[in-house]
């Protein structure tokens with residue numbers, strides 16, 4: 001995460017509202033009147049849905065603006081334009097719980113990128129239905145929770161997960177190749193705050209063994225898709241995707257190996273953008289303000 005200039009404070013405002021005339025001016029002038037300078041702004045007007053989206057990254061002299069004061073000062077604009085908004089400190093780190101089964105590459109990548117400060121998150125816990133990665137997680141000084149799952153015990157296992165989400169005050173759950181289907185109830189509870197990495201370039205090759213499906217189809221690219229989790233398997237709003245060229249000489253095992261890089265890149269981008277307040281849901285699509 002970029003360092004904050006001494007003597008200043010930074011905030012991020014993300015807004016979603018019905019389209020209207022003069023929204024950029026209304027939002028940016030409000031922040032300016034509250035003593036903010038805006039050094040990064042991304043916005044989008046969706047002409048099909050008549051929705052407006054904006055993300056403003058602001059800087060103020062220390063002591064002149066807080067989340068509370070800016071929120072109070074922005075409230076009249078938000079009410080006038082029926083805005084849903086999130087205003088946070090730019091230095092805040094999203095509290096993340098990571099879930100993993102046997103494949104460790106995405107978990108390892110998230111732990112490493114967090115450790116070196118690339119992701120504005122704190123991994124507050126890791127949950128797995130296997131014990132394979134307990135030592136890796138605890139080497140990173142992150143609590144590891146083994147929650148085994150069978151068809152019979154899934155309701156109890158999901159209750160334990162929700163207990164951990166509450167205990168650690170989790171804001172985002174990340175399925176880092178966690179190979180269990182979440183119940184409809186759990187996906188609704190985590191709606192908009194649970195990200196999965198699917199190991200194919202969706203909507204191609206949903207479901208099990210996508211690399212074997214891709215091999216059989218003779219593809220010339222493999223990919224990965226990070227998406228929000230919904231009751232419909234692998235159908236949730238897409239946040240980030242990556243593809244990597246392959247050819248006829250790649251075996252299914254080669255495709256699995258090549259695909260790991262795409263999975264790690266897609267998932268880490270999705271987590272970063274979510275944590276930075278750059279992703280806004282619009283129906284079954286996302287608007288990503290990067």
Ligand SMILES: Nc1nc2c(c(=O)[nH]1)N[C@@H](CN(C=O)c1ccc(C(=O)N[C@@H](CCC(=O)O)C(=O)O)cc1)CN2
Nearest residue numbers: 179180181182187196197198229230231232233234235
């Ligand atoms: N409700 C949802 N749950 C999950 C989603 C989702 O989009 N909605 N994504 C999956 C990840 N996934 C593919 O990316 C996936 C994981 C697991 C399975 C599956 O059939 N699992 C079996 C158990 C398999 C095992 O024990 O090894 C099962 O749950 O019965 C399919 C796709 C994460 N969950």
